Amino acid sequence: MNTKYSDLIGQTYEFPQSEFTTKEDTLTFHGIPLEQLAVQYGTPLKFTYLPKISENINRAKDWFNKAMTDLNYKGTYQYCYCTKSSHFSHILQEALKNDIHLETSSAFDIEIIENLKQQGFVTNDTYVICNGFKRERYIDNITRLLNNGHHNCIPIIDNYEELDLLTDGIKDTFKVGIRIASEEEPKFEFYTSRLGIGYKNIVPFYEQQIKNNDQVELKMLHFFINTGIRDNAYYWNELMKCLKVYIRLKKACPSLDSLNIGGGFPTKNSLAFEFDYEYMVYEIVNQIKLACDEAEVAVPHIFTEFGSFTVGESGGAIYEVLYQKQQNDREKWNMINSSFITTLPDTWAINKRFIMLPINRWNDEYERVLLGGLTCDSDDYYNSEQHMNAIYLPKFKKDKPLYIGFFNTGAYQESIGGFGGLQHCLIPHPKHLLLQRDEQGELQVSVFKEQQTAAQLLDILGYERQEQIKSIQEKEQEIAS
Template structure:
């Protein structure tokens, strides 16, 4: 009778795979990391960042787009940008920058990070800084300071009409401002509104250019920026919005010869299940092929392509490990496995937007399994996890008071720390868990370093004013 947890996984997925494996003792490894050893060294709850996966995904995307361009003889360049909002941590950004990429920013403090990277020699004037977002005064001022310092590849992406006037007032008269305009795309029908609040409407972009930019010698419109919330998916909605974007690009190009960059945003998906299957190479080829054809129809030069990958860059580098503290049987059908932390504070996406991650036990894969619910430690009914991406259920090795059970959530590297308020107040004063950085040395050996300790009561009370 096949009733072990490993039997359940074997009959459901193609397992093991390149990221996960299980040894004879029934213990899980991730990217060659023995997670039981990590728990012995650092304990739980534990957040980790595995840096090599960042460089891996950047290299993969570069290959997909460059190969796609070569296949159709595309006569322009591909430029990979990392969206810092996905994770601002220094070790994340530094790892990404090892791969000759560029940055996309969202707020004033992002520019302070850029300035720090410049001072340390990690960014040069050849790097593109794509400045997105609705821009308050400090953000505009910081962007202007970068341009005035000679960083000519700083591209403010206009989100509204007023930002242009503020920029021209602050940038020195002898400096050229390379601009981008963000398209306010139509949202997918499931949204409660029709058009994105970000950017300028399709029909207003050409008139705005003619009125405010075309005759000003200090201004050059270099980039058209396109992004949709659902990300890059092989759906009718995505292709329809991309075609609308290209139509605007073609109209602008006829009257704006300096326009030579098309930013197709980001949104390559991250694996959230062992059954995940997405043809990245196909999508890159289809996107580049469509742009090539539409440019040929109008006999215009192909634009340089920019992508802004945030979650795709860093998502698959992150993980969160918990201990099961106890099991509560609230009725004859539901068993609650209680973790030693909170989903609301450590994985806020699971309750805020019902996001699902790869969830697997770390040990006891050779034991029988049972269906359970997972509960967090806060006094909040939303602090739970009740299903996986591939099934409306959770199965784990049977609870045994005498045999500890550890579980891991994987590919959690994007947004969780910042949305959860890293280093700040946590719901019900649940402390922020320790955070470990995992890397490999020149010989390929695994190295670990404690980035931050578990939050102490003194640190929490200081924030609260006690």
């Protein structure tokens, strides 16, 4: 009778897989003995397997370059890393080994880029695509980057006022892009993305604000949909609408030569995961070429901004099952020595699935369980009701430690979970005031905590300090004064 956990996996999935295999009764990840890590370093722990970042970057480059060669596509391909997926210095440094470019989403990203330039990881030839809604500090930082000679910094115009704010501070000519406010998937709560400018308004915006502005050169049209790149009617429909806008804009603006199709390649979230990346890339390039050839306009250079695809599959987390609680006839709760809410917040916030496997005891009998975190919050769990498949693990035994791993967790979890004080997209936590009244009833206000600074966040993220942080602190003092 096949009752071992290894039998269950072997009967359910194609196993072993490229990154997962077993040695005796323990799991290895890219050949790394995970139980040894858990025993040596203790749990809970997180890890980042840096070579996977370079591997995925070069996979995507190969897909696009092959498609362009096969289709005789005359444009070029540029891979950008979406920094908001993970801002850590070790992530950026690994990614930048592969001749790539960067996409930013907030003010402090620019300080990171300046730090990387000082260290030699970024040059003025590196494209910096500046997305997002731009507040004063973000505008100031983009202005500084351009005025210091970073000619390949391309602000993507997100609203009608940004162009005037940029031209006020930038000394020389500069390039810009325009982001399309794509329509959201029908089941989404809102009809249109809050980001960008509407399809029908893009050509008029160019005619009114850019065409006769000698300081500004429109180079890029930016397209992104929230659900990412998928082989479904919604994605292809939105891409076709984008191409119609590109063609109309190209005919009105000869300097336009680049199409940014954003990101959204899926990452592996199950041992049964299937996605034909190469086919999707070929069809995207093919549809762009067909549309441009039919309209008799030159094909654009293609940019992508892959974040989760770049870094997601490099990350993992290992926990130990502390105890099993039999709550009723049906529910066995395996309590882990951490919290899903704090260490894997997407499992709680958006019901995201990750690959979950035991690290050891693959030759033991298995049982169906629920997984619970240590907090007192009722939502701190990971189970078959929140996720499509039931959870099976080797049977709990007090005298035999059981380690479990969650894999492909490398994107967003640290910033959303607040690692060391991080915030999503490096938006700083706001100033916090304490309000109270004295004996006469007069309001008393004191500052409990100042707003986070760029220097503090760069320190958390592991960037070199000394002169760079001192310089940032001096800038912040100037702004404050």
